[in-house]
Amino acid sequence: MKGYAAILAVVITIAALVSCRPASPEPTLSTSPEEPSTAAEFRLTPNPVETSMPIYGGILKFGMHHARLFDAHQLVGYGPTTTLPTFNQLVVFDINYKEIVPETIIGDLAERWETNQDGTGITLYLRQGVKWHDGMPFTADDVIYSLDKMSDVNRSAIADWFSAYESAEKVNDFILNVNLKYASAGFMISLAQGESQIQPKHLAGTDYQSAAFMVGTGPFILTEYLPQVLLKWKRNPDYFKYDHYGNRLPYLDGIEFYQTGNANSHDMLIARRLDLKNPTSGVTSTQSYDYLKNGAPELLWQTRNSNEACAFFLNLNHKPLDDIRVRRAMGLVLVEKDLLTGYSGDPMFGITDIGLLPPAFGLPKEEIVKLMGWDKPYEERVAEAQRLMDEAGYPEGFTLNMMSTGGTSVGHGAACLVFAEALRKHLEIEAILNVGLGGTELFKRIDEDNYDLLAQSLNVGADPNKIKQYIRTDGFSNYSRYSNPEMDKMMAELDYILEPTGRREAIWAIERLLLTDLPMLPTGAFNLNFMPYYPHVKNLRWNGIPYSNINRLEDVWIDESLRVK
Numbered sequence: 405m406k407g408y409a410a411i412l413a414v415v416i417t418i419a420a421l422v423s424c425r426p427a428s429p430e431p432t433l434s435t436s437p438e439e440p441s442t443a444a445e446f447r448l449t450p451n452p453v454e455t456s457m458p459i460y461g462g463i464l465k466f467g468m469h470h471a472r473l474f475d476a477h478q479l480v481g482y483g484p485t486t487t488l489p490t491f492n493q494l495v496v497f498d499i500n501y502k503e504i505v506p507e508t509i510i511g512d513l514a515e516r517w518e519t520n521q522d523g524t525g526i527t528l529y530l531r532q533g534v535k536w537h538d539g540m541p542f543t544a545d546d547v548i549y550s551l552d553k554m555s556d557v558n559r560s561a562i563a564d565w566f567s568a569y570e571s572a573e574k575v576n577d578f579i580l581n582v583n584l585k586y587a588s589a590g591f592m593i594s595l596a597q598g599e600s601q602i603q604p605k606h607l608a609g610t611d612y613q614s615a616a617f618m619v620g621t622g623p624f625i626l627t628e629y630l631p632q633v634l635l636k637w638k639r640n641p642d643y644f645k646y647d648h649y650g651n652r653l654p655y656l657d658g659i660e661f662y663q664t665g666n667a668n669s670h671d672m673l674i675a676r677r678l679d680l681k682n683p684t685s686g687v688t689s690t691q692s693y694d695y696l697k698n699g700a701p702e703l704l705w706q707t708r709n710s711n712e713a714c715a716f717f718l719n720l721n722h723k724p725l726d727d728i729r730v731r732r733a734m735g736l737v738l739v740e741k742d743l744l745t746g747y748s749g750d751p752m753f754g755i756t757d758i759g760l761l762p763p764a765f766g767l768p769k770e771e772i773v774k775l776m777g778w779d780k781p782y783e784e785r786v787a788e789a790q791r792l793m794d795e796a797g798y799p800e801g802f803t804l805n806m807m808s809t810g811g812t813s814v815g816h817g818a819a820c821l822v823f824a825e826a827l828r829k830h831l832e833i834e835a836i837l838n839v840g841l842g843g844t845e846l847f848k849r850i851d852e853d854n855y856d857l858l859a860q861s862l863n864v865g866a867d868p869n870k871i872k873q874y875i876r877t878d879g880f881s882n883y884s885r886y887s888n889p890e891m892d893k894m895m896a897e898l899d900y901i902l903e904p905t906g907r908r909e910a911i912w913a914i915e916r917l918l919l920t921d922l923p924m925l926p927t928g929a930f931n932l933n934f935m936p937y938y939p940h941v942k943n944l945r946w947n948g949i950p951y952s953n954i955n956r957l958e959d960v961w962i963d964e965s966l967r968v969k
Contacts, residue, residue, distance in 0.1 A: 446908060448501045448502075448503055448507065449501060449503060450500060450501060451499065451500050451501060451502055451945035451946070451947070452706070452945055453500075454943040456942060456963065458647060458651060458655050458942075458943070458961050459655065459942075459961045459962065459964075460655050460657075460961070461655075461657050461962070462656055462657055462961070462962035462964065463657055463658045463659065463660055464656050464658075464957060464960065464962060465660045465661075465662070465677065465679050466659075466660075466661060466662070466681060466682040467663070467664030467669040467672055467673075467678050468482060468485065468661075468664060468665070468666070468669055468682040468684065468685060469481065469485075469663065469664075469665060469666075470482065470486055470631075470635065470661070470663045471486040471487065472613070474486065474490075474613065474614075474615075474617045474618050475612035476488075476599045476600075476601045477553060477554050477559070477560040477561065477600075477601070477603075478560070478561045478612070479561035482684065483599065483951075484598035484684075484951035484955055485661075485682065485683065485684045485951065485955055486635065486661065487601060487618070487620075488598055488601070488951065488953075488955035489622055489624040489637050489659055490537075490619075490626055490637070491601035491603065491620035491621065491622050492601070492602055492620065492622050492956075493513065493595065493596070493598070493600050493601055493602060494511075494512060494513050494514040494528065494547065494595050494600070495509050495510065495511055495512055495517075495592060495595050495596045496509070496510060496596050496953045497509060497510075497596050497866070497947055497953065498510045499945055499946075499947055499952055499953045502709060502764070502946075502947050503764040503948065504711070504866045504947050504948045504949050504952075505764055505765060505904070505908075506589060506592065506593065506904050506907070507904050508947075509592055509593070509596050511531075513531055513534065513547070513602055514528045514529065514531075515529050515531050516529045519902070523586075523587025523588070524583065524584045524585070524586060524587055525581060525584065526582040527575075527581050527582075528544075528581075528582060529578065529579055530542075530547065530578040530580070531578075532578050533644065534644045535621070535642055536604050536606075536619055536620065537619045537620060537621070537625045537640065541577075542602075542604075543578070544574045544575070544576070544580040545574065545605050546602055546603070546605045547572070547580060547602055548573075548605075549603070549604075549605035549608065550603050550605075551566075551569060552572070554600060555569040562599050562600070565594035565600075565867075566594060567588075568584045568585050568586055568587075568590065568899070569584060569585070570584055570585045586899075588900070589869070589899055589900075589902050590867045590869050590899050593867045596866065597951065598950075598951025598952060598953075598955060599951065601620070603620075604620075607619055615629040622643070622956060623639070623643045623645070623956060623958040624637035624640055624654065624656075624658065624957070625637060625639075625640050632663045633662070634662055634663065635660070635661040636658065636659070636660050637658055637659045637660075638657065639654055639656060639658060640654070645958060647959060653959055654958045654960075655959065655960065655961035656957065656960065656962065664678075666685075669682065670687075670692060670695060670699075673696065673700060673936060674696065674699035676938070676968065679938055679962070680935070680936065680937035680938065680944065681936050681937070683944075683955045683957065684950045684951065686705075686708060686933035686934045686935035686936060687933065687936065688748055688753055688931050688934070689748045689749050690748065690749030690750045693750075700938075703936045704937055704938070704939055705934050705935065705936055706934075706935045706937075706945065706946055707933065707934055707935070708933040708935050708946035708947075708948070708950070709762065709763065709764070709930070709932065709946075709948040710930045710931040710933065710948065711762045711863065711866065711948055711949065712861055712862070712863040712864075712865075712930070712931055713760070713762070713926070713927065713928075713929055713930045713931065714747060714815075714859055714860070714927045714929035714931075715760060715859075715860065715862040715925065715926060715927060716823065716858070716925040717857065717860055717874075717883035717884045717923070717924045718734075718856070718857055718922070718923060718924060718925065719855060719856050719858070719883070719885055720885050720923060721853060721885040722853075722856050724796060724802060725856060725857075727796045728921070728922065729793070730793065730798065731922040731925075732777070732789075732792055732922060733788075733790070733792040733793045733796075733831060734789075734827065734831070734925060735777065735922055735925050736777050736785040736788055736789040737785065737786060737789050737826050737827065737831060738823060738826065738926075738927075740755075740756045740758070740926065740928030741756050741928070742822050743819045743823060743927045744756070744819075744927075744928050744929060745822070746814075746818040746821055747814065747815060747816075747819040747927070747929045748814055748929070748931075749814065751928075752932070753929075753932050753934070754929045754930050754931070754932060755928050757769045757772060757773050757928075758926060758928055758930070759775075759776075759915055759918070759919050760862060760871075760915060760919070760924065760926050761864065761915050762864070762930060764948050765868050765908060766911075766912075767915050767919075772919065775919040775920065776919060776926075786830045789831060790830070790831065793831055799832075800832050801828075801831050801832030801834060802833060803833075803834050803835075804827065804833050804835045804836065804856045804857055805835075805836050805838065805854070805855050805856040805857070806820050806823075806824060806835045806836065806837050806838065806855075806856065806859070807838045807839070807841060807846065807849060807855040807857065807859070808820050808839045808840075808841065808858065808859035808860070809839075809840070809841055809846055810839065810840060811839070811840045812839055812840065816859035817837075817839030817840055819859060819927055819929060820835075820837060820839050820857075821837070821839070823835075839859075850883060853885075858883050859927075860883060865949070866949055868898070869895070869898050869899045871895075871914070872898075874924075875891055875895065875914075875918065875923065876892055877889075877892050884923035884924055886923035888917070888921060890917065891914070891917055891918075891921075894910065894913060894917070895914070897910070898910055898911070898914070933946075933950075938966075938967070938968060939968070940963050940964060940965075940966040940968075942961050942962070943959055944960060
């Protein structure tokens with residue numbers, strides 16, 4: 405087959421890379437129980453527990469991109485990294501667990517809450533004695549203002565997260581009733597995400613690109629802002645939170661956040677000008693990982709799970725991809741470990757034996773491998789795939805138009821190269837590779853229906869209900885052109901299921917149907933971030949979203965006795 409010499413060379417290079425690399429450290433992953441049978445057996449995965457005593461003092465330094473504005477409701481890149489030290493939320497995901505699920509939602513500015521019998525009313529009981537950084541008292545008026553603003557399409561880019569929100573009514577300064585249009589599990593999940601910050605009503609209309617906007621209730625008070633250079637905070641002496649010893653948070657005297665970009669943050673970390681890369685993003689490829697490991701071997705590492713993965717969307721409008729036997733055959737020869745080697749250079753940056761949903765709420769591995777046929781030896785899988793292709797009338801394969809953004813060294817394009825070789829070798833499918841496309845060209849081809857397989861991100865965030873955009877008949881990101889009335893019904897009902905076990909069962913049923921119909925193929929590329937920091941930084945831990953409560957750094961401390969000189 406013409407054009408495959410280059411592909412084969414790349415695949416051979418990737419294989420050699422895996423065989424020559426030293427053994428990779430095992431990332432800490434969120435996993436399901438060993439023999440789960442029902443969602444009721446789901447168990448949470450605790451984060452590492454810091455056993456040393458907290459220490460007050462010190463300035464914590466990190467670097468990356470600054471947000472271009474300070475209003476987290478506008479959904480700008482690195483927005484909460486910049487603003488979470490300043491602002492609080494009503495609720496957050498408990499950072500002591502890796503999973504971001506309803507079971508781990510805890511209070512922040514809301515001390516507690518009660519939901520009425522039909523799920524359409526929530527009474528919030530707020531913390532008392534909280535002050536804004538300018539000394540004004542925090543009250544229910546600020547919460548109502550923020551809820552109204554977050555849900556307003558004219559003032560917020562996250563309004564679609566709060567489609568169930570109708571109104572909020574003040575009972576007194578510290579109690580309010582939230583009225584929903586319908587019972588919605590996604591409402592509290594959305595409130596727990598880092599963008600859903602509570603802002604002061606008395607400063608409504610303040611320019612969100614100015615430092616004057618940065619008046620919150622959070623653990624740190626902004627003291628200096630040099631645009632695209634530096635942000636500095638000092639400790640908020642009146643912060644309302646205490647640790648379990650009774651000590652007032654935060655421990656740090658302050659924070660310095662430098663505008664470095666990605667590569668410069670690595671150099672500054674190696675030079676010990678930073679204490680950690682940053683609380684949001686780590687490294688996701690062997691190139692960056694090896695650079696930091698070699699430059700600063702004393703660095704410690706944790707993994708941050710991701711709810712975003714690469715998926716292979718199969719265009720069901722095109723023959724023979726409309727035939728489940730062909731899709732099943734393609735899934736049988738797919739090896740996630742190999743795809744991850746192409747995607748990031750090493751399988752340690754992804755998750756093998758996984759389906760389309762993140763481990764926090766996806767099916768157990770044991771069921772996934774059975775549904776995909778991966779529980780058999782690879783030789784048997786190939787033989788079964790070839791039998792299915794023969795039965796479907798394609799014993800000699802067909803031509804497949806593969807498309808992705810990104811180059812061929814890492815990412816979606818590299819995963820396509822690896823999969824193309826497996827399809828050619830085992831099923832005689834000849835792939836025409838259109839990789840490295842820019843966004844404009846890629847979406848032009850999508851609009852023109854000019855692709856058979858699209859390697860694209862599948863991002864459900866913290867709320868699995870958001871997968872509807874990819875799999876519902878009218879979903880705006882339904883790149884597979886998939887339509888199944890049963891799936892549409894399941895997606896229409898999901899947000900109304902509030903009880904955690906019942907909701908998890910419903911989510912599992914959705915993924916079970918997806919792995920049966922196979923409108924898309926999983927790759928395992930869940931973009932695990934390896935988070936580097938020096939040993940003197942204590943009590944860091946991460947869960948499955950980039951903008952978690954760890955960005956607030958409220959209970960992180962520095963032990964100077966451990967600082968590498």
